[in-house]
Amino acid sequence: MRWLNRTFLISGALAGVLAVTLAAGLRQGLLALLGIGFGAVLQGARFGFTTGWRDFIERRDPQGLWAQMLLMVLAAAFTLPLIAGSGGELVGAVAPLTISLVLGAFLFGAAMQLADGCGSGTLYKAGGGSPLSFVVLPTFAFGSFLGASHQPAWIEAGGLPAVDLLALGWPTALAITVAGCGLVAWLAGRAARTAQGAAAQTGPQGVAQQLVRAGTASFVAAAPAPAAGTRFARRWWLGALLLAVLYLVHLVIAGQPWGIVYGMGVWGAKAVTALGWDLSADAFWGVAPHAQRLLDPILADVTSVTNIGLIYGAIAASRWNGAADFSLPSGKRLIAAAIAGLVMGYSARMAFGCNVGAYLGGIASASVHGWVWFALAFAGSIVGVRIRRRVDA
Amino acid sequence: MDNKKIFRVGFALFWLIALALLALDTATSNSVRVEPPPIALGSGQAASGGHCSGR
Numbered sequence: 001m002r003w004l005n006r007t008f009l010i011s012g013a014l015a016g017v018l019a020v021t022l023a024a025g026l027r028q029g030l031l032a033l034l035g036i037g038f039g040a041v042l043q044g045a046r047f048g049f050t051t052g053w054r055d056f057i058e059r060r061d062p063q064g065l066w067a068q069m070l071l072m073v074l075a076a077a078f079t080l081p082l083i084a085g086s087g088g089e090l091v092g093a094v095a096p097l098t099i100s101l102v103l104g105a106f107l108f109g110a111a112m113q114l115a116d117g118c119g120s121g122t123l124y125k126a127g128g129g130s131p132l133s134f135v136v137l138p139t140f141a142f143g144s145f146l147g148a149s150h151q152p153a154w155i156e157a158g159g160l161p162a163v164d165l166l167a168l169g170w171p172t173a174l175a176i177t178v179a180g181c182g183l184v185a186w187l188a189g190r191a192a193r194t195a196q197g198a199a200a201q202t203g204p205q206g207v208a209q210q211l212v213r214a215g216t217a218s219f220v221a222a223a224p225a226p227a228a229g230t231r232f233a234r235r236w237w238l239g240a241l242l243l244a245v246l247y248l249v250h251l252v253i254a255g256q257p258w259g260i261v262y263g264m265g266v267w268g269a270k271a272v273t274a275l276g277w278d279l280s281a282d283a284f285w286g287v288a289p290h291a292q293r294l295l296d297p298i299l300a301d302v303t304s305v306t307n308i309g310l311i312y313g314a315i316a317a318s319r320w321n322g323a324a325d326f327s328l329p330s331g332k333r334l335i336a337a338a339i340a341g342l343v344m345g346y347s348a349r350m351a352f353g354c355n356v357g358a359y360l361g362g363i364a365s366a367s368v369h370g371w372v373w374f375a376l377a378f379a380g381s382i383v384g385v386r387i388r389r390r391v392d393a
Numbered sequence: 394m395d396n397k398k399i400f401r402v403g404f405a406l407f408w409l410i411a412l413a414l415l416a417l418d419t420a421t422s423n424s425v426r427v428e429p430p431p432i433a434l435g436s437g438q439a440a441s442g443g444h445c446s447g448r
Contacts, residue, residue, distance in 0.1 A: 023419050024419075025428040026431040027428075027429050027430070027431045027432070027433075030432075086434060088439045089433055089434055089435065089436060089437070089438065089439065089440065090433060090440065091440045093445075095447050096447075129404060134407070252432060252433065252434045253431070253432050253434075254440070255433030255434070255438075255440030255442065256440045256442050256444050257444070259443075259444045259445045260445070261445040262443045262445045263443075266443070270418065289441070289443070293443055295422065295423040296423050296426055297418055297419045297422035298415060298418050298422075299415070299419055300422075300426060301442070301443060302443065302444075303443060303444065303445070308415070326397070326400075348445065349445070352445055353445035354445065357444060357445035357446060358445065358446065361444075361445075367446075
């Protein structure tokens with residue numbers, strides 16, 4: 001009966017894409033199809049930004065970071081020449097270096113460890129049937145709506161203007177991006193080898209040495225990395241390659257990089273409007289072009305339609321071989337995740353995006369805000385992993 | 394019914410309700426809008442979608 005299940009899943013995808021095309025146009029239909037691809041790859045490769053960081057913080061397993069850096073390099077190599085030569089038809093994810101970026105990225109990094117998923121992670125895990133992400137999704141959407149509403153006030157708090165390295169020419173911008181990603185990947189590999197070397201030494205001296213070395217890299221002591229941890233598993237590099245191709249096609253079709261959080265904010269804003277909340281005087285949702293997007297159908301919004309496709313793609317990939325299994329977390333864990341979802345949604349708007357819109361989109365667009373987001377969100381994740389351990393205990 | 398079955402039923406119900414709300418939103422929202430060209434590259438138009446980076 002597996003073929004029947006797969007035929008049903010494929011038919012559902014095609015019917016969904018057709019329905020979106022009829023309701024909102026061919027571009028939106030194509031974006032829905034791309035979203036399905038994103039969801040299937042994320043779920044199929046279990047390509048988690050949150051998990052990749054946590055694996056490194058806790059076990060000095062560098063594979064997730066390597067895969068993310070490979071994704072950034074490929075995405076930048078594919079898209080920077082196109083953006084530079086498009087005459088404004090294609091734009092990158094470029095944002096200012098504000099105080100809100102620093103605070104928001106740190107909070108997001110901490111919260112995503114508690115929620116067990118970032119922007120894309122929450123969507124694909126919710127589609128895949130994870131009870132934790134299922135609880136996070138609505139609070140994330142409400143937080144994103146609220147964060148967007150307050151974003152103009154946060155920007156007024158001050159900061160520096162955007163730094164777009166593409167102004168130096170795309171070859172220079174790409175070279176700087178490749179060098180930055182290469183440095184992160186090298187440091188991650190070096191930390192993994194150091195942790196393995198210390199683990200090989202027995203006795204109190206070896207343990208003390210490992211703790212000292214681990215402490216210089218983060219504030220969470222590393223467990224010994226598995227010997228296979230430094231081999232680059234296929235699911236990671238294949239996932240990075242496929243996501244980079246999808247990222248390129250998304251840019252060509254939509255004219256802008258892949259994003260997650262804006263769409264979730266639109267869902268939250270639509271929901272509160274339906275419940276009677278008047279947003280006509282809102283500093284963000286009450287002004288153009290956002291006010292118009294609340295009048296248009298959700299299916300006309302770029303990030304909403306890829307998000308919806310992503311969820312379906314994850315549903316299909318998780319059930320490709322039959323019903324997906326899962327475990328139910330404790331009530332305490334679910335409440336913590338719901339609160340973390342609210343913080344994540346809000347802070348993502350302070351920081352001009354999540355792991356996709358700011359981290360991947362920012363770095364691949366050669367915008368310095370992407371690197372600032374990465375540094376602060378990673379620091380936040382170190383704190384988040386510690387809090388997560390206490391909640392799980 | 395055990396907890397896993399309850400969650401599975403809730404999961405299916407949630408997505409069915411979400412689908413219904415999406416259909417309702419599509420039916421009741423502003424139906425008059427300028428549809429963008431299928432592919433942005435080569436369209437001669439500036440990108441106009443909403444994005445988390447601030448647009």
